[in-house]
Amino acid sequence: MEIRARGARRPYRSYRTLIAAACAALLGVLLTPAGAQGAPRGPHGAVKVSQPVYSYADSVRESVWVDTGLDGDADGVSDRVVADIIRPAEPARQGRKIPVIMDASPYYSCCGRGNESQRKTYDADGTPLSFPLHYDNYFVPRGYAFVAVDLAGTSRSDGCADVGGPSDVRSAKAVVDWLNGRGRAYTTRTGTTRVQAGWTNGRTGMIGKSYDGTIANGVAATGVRGLETIVPISAISSWYDYYFQQGAPLQGSGPDWLANYVESPAARARCQVVQRRLVDEAPRTGDVTALWEARDYVKNAGRVTASVFAVHGTQDLNVRTKHLGQWWDALADAGVERKIWLSQTGHVDPFDFRRAEWVDALHRWFDHYLLGYDNGIERAPMADIERAPGQWSTDRVWPPRGTDTTTLRPAQGPVAGVGTLGRTAARPGTTATFTDDPRLDEEDWAETADLNTPDKSGFVTRPLSHDLRLSGSSTVTVTATPSTETAHLSAVLVDLGPDTIRDYNAPGEGITTLTERTCWGPSTPTDSSCYRETAPRTADVTHTVLSRGWADLGTYASASHGRPLTPGTRYTLTIDLAATDHVVPAGHRLALIVAGTDRGLIQPPSTTPTLTLDLARTSAHLPLVGGARAFTRATTGAAPTDPAAGRSRPDGVAEPRRTPPIPGESG
CATH class of the missing domain: 2.60.120.260 (Galactose-binding domain-like)
Structure with a gap:
């Protein structure tokens, strides 16, 4: 999780405030993806790839309140969660429907997202002005919608945070259902005016780091239709294993502390019963209770129909790689299509340790699983593994045969x-x-x-x-x-x-944040696509x-x-x-x-x-x-x-290679 529980050893990075400077829009045609040799090619010999042909500045920005069907705060009214949406305007005018990239998080208001701790912002009418991270800037011009969901009990959403439990998962799943025509959403928090997602084809990919990626795991484990892929980064697979391992307590506090941290002030006041349950049903004895059973996604890996692109730092001492290992093995047993990146970092997003290659790989992944492009990503090596700072090798399957x-x-x-x-x-x-x-x-x-x-x-x-x-x-x-x-x-x-x-023990957990910035899409005066670069801290x-x-x-x-x-x-x-x-x-x-x-x-x-x-x-x-x-x-x-x-070669399909310089998409 982004917030280390009290008493833990290694402090998190001190987040930097984003400098809201408008950066130049991307120019030119996207380079052929690295590592795409052998992939199917289009009429001019280039791998098919979505292009930034839609206006980011003129995109539709809106908020809807999705009915979860739950009443977590016991006020007698079904909880609604906020989905803030940005999507290109042109496809709807052309009668075309588009897929969705979704990040469901409890952190959009309390703590921010990414290396620069970005929060969502709104104008005086409550219309979204800025979305954290680069997903909107980069993918919206390429024909995707980006949906940022406030989990129950956080920011502007109803209900109570229950730390990976049914309310958290249901609040994100309800949005996937609504995107696929199976749910109800409204134009305001308490109003009765319904709104439909007629602009989307329902094909949804969930992404997120830490708590966000954990919710992606949880929603995928429900088997919900329309969720085509997930990209969990440094994500939990069983909440018991975040707080304990085989009875030994790993944290100095329980889930009630985290719920209290992420909840909005209004939710904190009305969710005392849920808070009490998070204490009483999660005893510090380390025993596995019904509360922990309800937060174990591994046991439901057989329900997963989405493909999975998992990313984790092998030195992540917050969300330990036990979470990755047991989830990966269960997905393998279930025959789930999957891909993996393993870095030498701690709890760090790949955008901040291998930026250009990450954006390229993610672009190809979403193009394949959400747009249906036959670009060869599913036939590429399954695993990318960092062998030394900035040096990577690949494996056809992981763990490798033999x-x-x-x-x-x-x-x-x-x-x-x-x-x-x-x-x-x-x-x-x-x-x-x-x-x-x-x-x-x-x-x-x-x-x-x-x-x-x-x-x-x-x-x-x-x-x-x-x-x-x-x-x-x-x-x-x-x-x-x-x-x-x-x-x-x-x-x-x-x-x-x-x-x-x-140096995963140092601030930054293996990266140093630099002053120069690179840009990953068009910007507006209120939403910059430009982010501070990083270098390995060794x-x-x-x-x-x-x-x-x-x-x-x-x-x-x-x-x-x-x-x-x-x-x-x-x-x-x-x-x-x-x-x-x-x-x-x-x-x-x-x-x-x-x-x-x-x-x-x-x-x-x-x-x-x-x-x-x-x-x-x-x-x-x-x-x-x-x-x-x-x-x-x-x-x-x-x-x-x-x-x-x-x-000798580490039994992969390629020798370790050094990360090349950032290509021409920097601004």
Whole structure:
């Protein structure tokens, strides 16, 4: 989410105010999309692409109030949510109907959208003047409508915010239904004058980052007709997993705090019952309740009929990539058409880490799924993955073919206190002991990853002779004996070796915002299409944490409900780790760390436990490209003196490539 809950470790960027300067309109013809080789071509040899032929300045700007059929604030009147619309005027005059790009958000009034924290603005009559982000400026001239929906209880909408629950999802779904002729909308909040969406063909694509992308996931999981595609960016797939992981609390507050933050003052005053429910039905015990079940979209992935273009930062410590991994796997099981971008950033929009390529890819995606253009985007490589700051590779499918879950086992090495990680199980009776220290975090542990220290147990491979790639979601099974009735566990995978990475721990979470601007469509005096450029913010490191996961040991018998532990009793628990795609280079080592509280990322237990690991019954299950054979190859033979000598292509369809300069659509 855009707002980090209180007590979290890493602050968000301080948003900048948009300088409302009018920028020059785009000139010329859009360049042939990058990476479109082999795509079907038009009569002049160019890939078919929508062109900016409609007037942005003369576009229709209007607001409608859509009936949700719910009464979340219990005032006896069906809640209406606001849909602010901008659409080209010419198609309707020509008798042509157009598709819709929709961003449903709770942030348009309270907090703003994007790197420059833009809000919607209105004239004295309430007609929309400016829409956040570039979607309107870029796509409206190309024959799309853009619809910005205020979720229930936010900005000018009725109802109450319920943090991903039925009211949130229903308020966005109701707009999709109205666009497809199945719902009712009105010209005012309380009036009776109906308005129809006769200008659209109903084909809708939802997009959004964080909370917005989460709602796109939720609406897609209803199977609503007319929703053709979604583009969830850094999005939640199950709200329980935003606040807890396997019983371990990830945030210092519950959903009531977020609801209170995004609600309008009027909604905050009338929604006390809903606020109370968000407290009472989301206990800090970490148990899965009916409230969390109603906010789990993964279980309904089989209903999804929309295609999905998912984007996530592998170092997103707000919406962890566990959300992406479980959603992606469920969509794959359901046979959903999908595409993915994975960056090295934290919680950052692709418009701010790979702008030109992102606008191009999004343009082709919407042209295909909303306009029906046969431009080859669905046959292009499924995955784009950032290998180093600004350097990307692609994969035909993701995870790539040949990826296989491989079991690695920790053991004590020949030197006392030094742990090893390999294919051979430890001898029965081998143990490692540590005491939870809530003052430390994964970065502290990684500094001494190969040692068993008083606060953690660490296990490492030998230096690799060849690159080793992990692609997908891992698990770690731990057998531990606690000394107290409560205990939290962390499991962390670390790449030990020097590298230059995006500095996801710094403000900006991997990007630096520059002063120069580029423009992505025509502007008006009240709605600029020009945005500040960014550059990678990098750090030279001696190690890189590549995946992590957490759990309350009390969930050993049930992931849904914790129970008190009996000191001195041995328990076995499997911890889910966040999805990733990472190449551990030749010459580096792969490490597994098992510890207690990961400061700033989970909350400590009520006691300070000492835990004894049974190493013979502890193991890591990693998605290795090439499986066990790749691990054996990478851990036999001498590590190269020149690390590049052991490197190979990361099993994609293209070598890593550096992001080219911004092409000519800048102003």
